Amino acid sequence: MSAFPGVKALVFDTFGTVVDWRNGIARDAKVFLARHGRADIDPHGFADAWRKRYQPAMEAVRSGRRPFTRLDVLHRENLDALLGEYGITAEEAELDWLNRAWHRLDPWPDAIPGLLRMRPRHFLAPLSNGNILLLANMAKRAGIPWDAILGAEAAQAYKPQPEAYTRTAEILGLAPGEVALVAAHNGDLAAARRAGLKTAFVLRPTEHGPDQTTDTRAEQDWEAVASSFEALADQLGC
Incomplete structure (x- = not known):
């Protein structure tokens, strides 16, 4: 049983969630x-x-x-x-x-193994404020297995503007509810939820260093909450 029934695409915040x-x-x-x-x-x-x-x-x-x-x-x-x-x-x-x-930037150690597990069952792409060349170079260097690279140029909007989320779904030919955002940031997930996307929180407790005080826990009842991408893959039945 997947935490995301009906979800066809997983889109990922990148800075802090996928990479350190x-x-x-x-x-x-x-x-x-x-x-x-x-x-x-x-x-x-x-x-x-x-x-x-x-x-x-x-x-x-x-x-x-x-x-x-x-x-x-x-x-x-x-x-x-x-x-x-x-x-x-x-x-x-x-x-x-x-x-x-x-x-x-280097991925967190669990990121690529988790993405490789999720990829057979879901379309994977970044939903990042990064531009296309930045994200493409990052993926090429690190071996991040995206199915497409959608930089902020595609949406012509920066998160948390709703258009950053809704236009990404539109580009993928999907309804917002068929897309889930994976992020380590509660604010990003809240904006995605308001735009109609499903949500998954993945904890990154040292994104801002050893004394991090923000995003140390899930602050809403996100559809999935996980300690790593591999734990999220477990919840998705991957």
């Missing part, structure tokens, strides 16, 4: 900062500071203050501003390399 963004960004930031003589800067703190600019940058798009702008561009603008605060300058090639750290 914090350690991946810190890994490449450490190299960059050492090269610029700034080993005094904690690379995980650098990753957190860069990520802190993520939601405000997307909010400018969501609010209509600027046209839809892909995440690679927003990440680069945020990186330039952050480096300005630290007084660091670098060549364009170095900045491009560091900005593409978001393309090189």
